[in-house]
Structure formats: C-alpha cells, structure tokens
Amino acid sequence: MKIFKIKSELKDFLSQQKSLDKSIGFVPTMGALHEGHLSLVKRAKKKNDLAVVSIFVNPTQFDNKEDLVKYPKTFDNDVKLLESVDCDVLFFPSVEEIYAENIASDKFDFDGLEHQMEGKFRDGHFDGVGTIVKTLFEILNPDKAYFGKKDFQQLQIIKKMVEKHNLPVKIKGCDIYREDDGLAMSSRNTRLTKEHREVAPFIYKTLKKAKKKFGTKNANELTQWVEKQFKKQPLLELEYFTIADEKTLQTATVIEPNKKYRGFIAVFAGEIRLIDNIRLK
Numbered sequence: 160m161k162i163f164k165i166k167s168e169l170k171d172f173l174s175q176q177k178s179l180d181k182s183i184g185f186v187p188t189m190g191a192l193h194e195g196h197l198s199l200v201k202r203a204k205k206k207n208d209l210a211v212v213s214i215f216v217n218p219t220q221f222d223n224k225e226d227l228v229k230y231p232k233t234f235d236n237d238v239k240l241l242e243s244v245d246c247d248v249l250f251f252p253s254v255e256e257i258y259a260e261n262i263a264s265d266k267f268d269f270d271g272l273e274h275q276m277e278g279k280f281r282d283g284h285f286d287g288v289g290t291i292v293k294t295l296f297e298i299l300n301p302d303k304a305y306f307g308k309k310d311f312q313q314l315q316i317i318k319k320m321v322e323k324h325n326l327p328v329k330i331k332g333c334d335i336y337r338e339d340d341g342l343a344m345s346s347r348n349t350r351l352t353k354e355h356r357e358v359a360p361f362i363y364k365t366l367k368k369a370k371k372k373f374g375t376k377n378a379n380e381l382t383q384w385v386e387k388q389f390k391k392q393p394l395l396e397l398e399y400f401t402i403a404d405e406k407t408l409q410t411a412t413v414i415e416p417n418k419k420y421r422g423f424i425a426v427f428a429g430e431i432r433l434i435d436n437i438r439l440k
C-alpha cells in the first residue's frame with residue numbers, strides 16, 4: 160500500500176492512474192478503523208481498479224473540543240488493517256496540509272437537511288463535514304465514494320453537496336455494520352466503559368422493537384414509546400429519537416404510504432455519544 164501525506168503528490172499519482180484508465184473508489188475516514196470501514200474498503204476495491212482511503216481527524220466538524228482531543232488514534236493498527244484488505248493507497252495528511260493556517264469551514268446550504276437531527280445538536284458539524292469531503296474529492300477526483308448508513312444524515316448531505324456543486328463522483332451508501340450483539344460499529348465504541356459497553360446494545364434492540372411497532376402506533380406515540388424505554392435504562396441518556404422522511408430528513412407527524420421513513424436515534428452512554436438508525440418503511 161502506498162502512503163501519501165502531501166496532497167500534490169497524491170494528486171499527481173492519481174491523475175497518472177486515471178490517465179491509464181484506472182477507476183478510483185474512495186473511502187474517507189477519521190481512522191480508528193473497524194470492520195465497518197473495512198467493508199467499505201472491500202466494496203471500493205471490488206468495484207474499482209484502485210481503493211483509496213483517507214485518514215484525517217477533521218477538526219472543523221467537532222463541535223466538542225474534548226471529543227476531538229480524545230478521538231481514538233490507532234495509525235499503526237489502521238495500516239495493518241488496510242493492508243489486510245489490499246487497500247492500494249492511504250492518504251494521511253496533517254491538519255496544516257489540509258487547512259494551511261486557516262482551520263475553518265466553508266458555509267454550505269444543503270437545502271435544510273443540515274438543520275434536522277444532528278444539526279440541532281452539533282453546531283457547524285455539517286459545514287465541517289462538507290468542507291473536508293469536498294476538499295478530499297477535489298484532491299483525489301474519485302469515481303465513486305463510499306459512506307456508511309450509520310451516519311445516514313451525513314450520507315444524504317454529501318449526496319446533496321455532490322448534486323448542488325455538480326461534483327463528478329458517485330456516492331454509494333453502505334449498510335450499517337454491527338457487533339454480534341447489535342451495537343452499530345463506531346470508532347467511539349472503544350471509548351465506552353465496560354458498563355456502558357454492556358448496555359449499549361439496548362439502543363439497537365429498542366430500534367428493532369420500534370420497527371415492529373411501526374404501523375400499529377402513530378409517529379408521535381412510537382416516539383413516546385421509545386422515550387419511555389430509555390427512562391427505564393439509567394446508564395443511557397436519550398438525546399433524541401425521531402421518525403423522519405429518508406429524503407427530507409424532516410420529522411414525520413403523519414405517515415404517508417408512498418414515502419420511506421427511518422427511525423433515528425442519538426444516545427449518551429456516559430460521555431460517549433452514539434448514533435444509530437433503522438429503516439421503518
């Protein structure tokens with residue numbers, strides 16, 4: 160696997176590959192890789208000539224400084240994992256290489272997608288995500304880019320950015336990867352205490368039960384039902400559960416037969432904030 164730290168060097172290498180008609184599948188990450196990331200890399204590898212991964216803990220998307228400082232960094236292990244799935248190229252730039260002296264986000268208009276759910280709780284988060292993903296797309300010029308559906312709102316926002324800015328890349332959403340006990344894989348899971356790790360599968364269990372109840376209760380009743388379940392679980396603090404339209408991400412009050420819905424959830428397990436979602440229809 161080739162490792163690049165300098166964007167101009169990566170850019171030159173990849174444009175050379177493109178001139179040889181090689182297609183590029185890109186997986187942007189913030190490192191602390193797990194099986195979920197590797198499934199994206201395997202898919203990128205299968206569908207393209209080259210699989211390229213970036214590891215960059217993007218400061219502008221963290222609204223919480225402590226979360227940024229404590230974000231797990233496991234570079235040597237990440238390299239081993241990427242080599243185990245035959246990743247071709249790793250881009251591992253420094254903050255200065257990406258932002259030079261100005262560590263700030265651009266402002267984006269994602270047609271309101273950014274104001275729903277995570278946008279209500281994480282100020283500026285999606286401007287930070289938009290800034291880094293657009294920058295990386297401009298450096299790499301990938302044919303396809305792969306994102307997990309755990310961050311479903313992020314996925315929809317990136318699709319919107321690509322559409323609005325006419326970026327020449329296809330965005331592929333990939334299914335959520337889960338631990339055997341159902342907890343959605345996340346780099347943050349390694350920061351859970353033993354106690355919190357034990358109760359965390361309650362999140363997905365509750366989502367699955369809510370899915371079963373969808374259609375028998377209206378959206379408001381189902382939301383209240385989920386809120387009630389979390390009141391019985393003192394180690395987990397529900398930040399929000401909402402049933403939203405997959406396309407607009409707006410909270411659904413009335414369920415319409417021709418629309419697709421998901422249940423979205425954010426929960427604090429101690430200091431660690433976990434998100435998950437489930438397809439309802």
Ligand code: PAF
Nearest residue numbers: 187188189217288291310
């Ligand atoms: O999902 C993530 O890990 C990050 O938000 C991303 C897409 C790599 C941008 O920093």
